[in-house]
């Protein structure tokens with residue numbers, strides 16, 4: 600059976616060139632990058648080269664990039680440090696952020712008595728910019744806006760320039776969770792009014808367990824992990840050299856083939872939309888995921904015209920056919936809580952129907968779309 604992987608927003612297949620580079624580093628560069636001898640120095644050189652590669656792509660200085668273990672850690676670092684070190688008293692965010700932001704914000708509310716204000720989300724999954732402006736205009740205390748660039752469930756895109764300008768106008772800090780967009784979108788951070796972005800290598804064909812955070816150099820933060828002087832004292836702990844080089848390789852690979860990859864992935868998505876519309880009358884697209892201006896080219900979240908009681912069978916049905924995608928409906932298996940994103944934008948009726956997220960990568964093929972749409976059609980018609 601040919602397996603089909605359409606869950607690239609959860610994680611991606613690692614590039615073979617990344618594995619080769621990592622293996623080479625593990626064999627040849629085992630020195631501790633903090634040692635001053637030649638073994639240590641060669642590891643240090645690799646780390647600083649990786650840092651520079653990322654910084655150059657974003658048009659910032661290398662000293663503004665810190666390596667972490669993942670996107671979640673980076674988000675934690677930004678939010679917790681902003682409250683602790685930058686006197687932030689109000690966090691402005693939305694109910695459709697990733698849990699790496701939402702749960703940290705809840706934690707800060709409980710432990711630091713921070714005020715949390717949620718920006719309204721429109722039916723199409725975009726944030727209400729007028730509401731954001733209104734919140735910031737009336738905010739009397741030091742604030743941080745934390746809004747994600749690409750939503751990981753419905754693909755809606757935040758206008759970073761617009762939000763950055765609003766933050767500048769009202770003197771707010773701006774953090775954007777860019778985990779879903781690094782390696783897919785270009786960023787010129789010198790032109791954007793943005794203080795923090797974050798990345799995670801496993802979302803762009805790199806290894807798991809490595810990420811980074813960009814922190815604008817005008818901000819002075821205290822160490823987040825205390826110990827040695829690694830990452831200029833901000834995050835102690837011996838650096839994972841092979842993971843850092845793996846991330847750099849995946850990052851370079853993504854940006855040097857960006858246009859061709861993005862075009863291929865967008866065509867896959869357009870093909871999926873066209874063919875599912877034809878095959879399943881009554882299909883709905885959650886948020887604005889069928890609109891290419893407001894939604895990422897790699898994520899599609901559909902609501903199927905199927906009864907609630909058959910939802911669980913759908914997952915099983917796709918799984919036995921070797922099709923991996925993500926369930927994003929009201930009642931997620933095991934938890935019964937459903938997707939907090941879909942809960943924020945769908946009607947009660949649509950929440951009862953099964954929704955699925957398909958997310959594509961450069962490794963997917965058009966033939967796979969034909970197979971998946973036909974499996975979905977068969978399931979819907981067997982009602």
Ligand code: PLP
Pocket residue numbers: 608609668669670671672697699747749750751776778779799800810
């Ligand atoms: N933020 C977003 C938008 C994500 O999609 C994810 C992962 O799904 C994360 C943060 C967490 O990243 P990591 O898996 O590297 O901790």
